[in-house]
Amino acid sequence: MTDAQNRRPYVDPTLVDHHAPRAAPEPAPEPAAWQQSSNRPRPAGERPARTRVVREAQRGYFARHWHGEMSLVRSYWVNNFLVATPLACLLTGLMTWISVKGDSLQVSAISLLVTMPLLLALNLWCIVGAWRAAANYLRESGSALWGWLARITLALSTLQLLASVVFGFLPSVGEYWSMARGVDPLGQAKFSFSADGRSLRLDGVIGMGDGERLRQLLNSEAARDLKRVELASPGGRVREAERMAAALKARGQASRAVGTCASACTLVFLAGQPRHMTATGELGFHRASTGTYNPVFEELANQQLAKTYTELGLPQPMIDKTLRTPSRSMWFVPRDELVSYALIAPAPPTLAVPLPAANATLADFDDALHMHPVWEALDKRTPGTVDDIAKRMLAAHQAGASEEEVQATVLSPLARQMPDLLGGTDAVLRHRYVQLVSDQLKALRAPAAGVSAGACRELLDGRLGVRPQLPQALQAREAQWLQDVANGTLPHRQPKPVNALEIEVLERTVGPTAMGMLSRLWVDAPEAAKPGVAASCDPVIAMLDRLQGQPPARRDLAERLLFQPSR
Known part of the structure; x- marks a missing residue:
């Protein structure tokens, strides 16, 4: 290396006086401006970049995401979108499946209670890490559009997660705990055989395990002579009701609604063949409810419900109206509509x-x-x-x-009850029956096909055998009247006995023959006609027609006396 290349001057050591005092060293030249920044004192708390990089490299994958040290693309799309979003949907879906389907409720509840804290922690890790990564992305002059879009979607994901926890999981923790112990918080149905073994009655809410219980009962020795399953239930677990329906269809069992059969109970009823509904029975339909606030799962649950109803033969118009009925209300189908769709057998007229x-x-x-x-x-x-x-x-x-x-x-036992039915009803129903009797007498007055001569008088004399000759419409009206009276409530107060003054007023206004005029209508022990009594029904029909023009109070009194034996 030459002296020109060496920046320090060359000094011959043999010519130097080592005993002479040394000169002061020349000060070091001022460093260039671009070199001065490296010599500035570092602010307190700031660690060298190299140390930070080393520590970041030592962190694991989870820690790097949690501190927002990954790129926004990886933190948001991979760790959050592909992990947190599916897990949130999984939580909601699991709760929905438990409430709607109910398969293996105990195992599902245990799994939910165990995995829920872990899944919540994982969701929290995903959302917090992605949020911090978005903040770093914006701090490093990244695109404001993508950074804020990421934050907005993360905020919405957080709200969805909170809604699932606050409105879906927390209110149902007690129920899940009960199901995990094998106890359905909704309760369970009560099954009971009739004394003759021909009926199996289901009462109460359909709960966990009831589908298997019904299947075992139908296959038991006690159900050897079983003819029908009677239902009185407000509903319950849809999946258990589907299992009950499958058990009824497999056996070809009849179903009968003996009370309110609503919601999931209707699935069991529709599976029966034939289907009947007693006078006190009614069917109620509404949408399925998942217990969550996720419209996607609500729609999926109701699509499954519609599919099940279709398989059981429910007409599409009724399915559509069922899906339009909110889950918190109930649509009770009129009996006539059920008959028109052949869902139940028509009642005998x-x-x-x-x-x-x-x-x-x-x-x-x-x-x-x-x-x-x-x-x-x-x-x-x-x-x-x-x-x-x-x-x-x-x-x-x-x-x-x-x-x-x-x-x-059947007529003789009915004849024994008629005095109590007529005397124990109100004025409105009694007035209906008087009008019915008037129409019956008019129908039998003129001889016609299938009507014997003198049938009108025979009806008044209590000959029950003439009643089948009445027109079908009048027989149906009488049957409906009997049903209304039997299902009605007895009057709180019985009317006072008629006094002599009231009888005298009636005799002068209506006629002396009004009292007891229809007293022999159901005697079932005909006697010979009394002397002086016309064989024709015309006077009786005319008397009944005159009653219609009387004041209401006088008419009610007269109609009550029509069925009381004359003194």
Whole structure:
């Protein structure tokens, strides 16, 4: 290396006086401006960049994401969008599935209670790390559009997660804990066989395990003579109801709504064949509810409900109206609409009972009478009515009587109840019956096809055998009146006995023959006509027509006296 290349001057060491005092060293030249920044004192708390890089390199993947040290692309799209969003949907979906389907409720509840804290922690890690990465991205002059879009979507994800926890999980923690212990917080249905083993009744909420319980009962020895499953339930677990429906269809069992059968209970009812509904029965439909505030899962649950209803034969118009009915309300379908869609058998229009097969037993006649709304209502008002009539019908059937003669056996027990029915009703229903009797007499007054001569007078004299000659419409009106009276409530106060003054007023205004004019209508013990009594019904019909023009109070009194024997 030459002296020109060496910046320090060359000094010959042999010419230097080592005993002479040394000169002061020349000061170092001023460093260039670009070199001065490296010599400035570093502010307190700031660590060297190299140390920071080393420490960041030593952190794991989870820690780097948590501190926002990853790129926004990886933190948001990979760690948050591909992890946090599916997990939030998984939580909501699991809660929805438990509330709607109910498969393996105990295992599902245990899994939810165990995994929920872990999933929440993972969601928190995803959202916080992505938020910090977005902040660093904006601090480093990244695109404001992408940075704030990321923050907005993260805020929405946080709200969705909080909604799932606050409105979905926390209010149901107690229920999940009960289900994890094998206890359904909704409760369970109560099953009971009738004394003769022909009916299995389901009462109460349909809960966890009820589908399997019903299947085992239907396959048990106790159900050997079972004819129907009677339902009175407000609903419950949809999945359990689907299992019950499958059990009924597999056995080909009949179903009968004996009370309110609503929500999930309707699935069980529709699975029966044939289907019946008693006078007190009713069917209620509404949308399915998942218990969450996620409209996506609500829609999925109701699509599944619509599919199940379609498989069970529910008409599409009824499905559409069901899905339009909010889950917090109920649509009770009118009986006429159920009949029009052939979902239930129509009620017999008259007092005639659909007779069972030739080898019918007493229980078969008893079933047929209980399925008739009029006889069912009369039996509830006067217990033992159905048993008495069933024995009479069976005896006539075994004696080889014709169908008309078997049907006629129901009239004698009814005749014994008519005085109490007429005396224990209100003025409105009594007035309806007087109008009905007037129409019956007019229909039998003129001889016609199928009507014997003198049938009108025979009806007034209490000959029950003439009643089948009445027109079908009038028989149906009488059956409806009997049902209304039997299902009605008894008056709180019985009317006072008629005094002599009231009788005198009636005799002068209406006529002396009004009292007791219809007292023999249901005597079932006809006697010879009294002397002086016309064989024609015209005077009676005219009297009933005159009553319509009387003041309401006087007319009500007269109509009450029509059925009381004259003194």
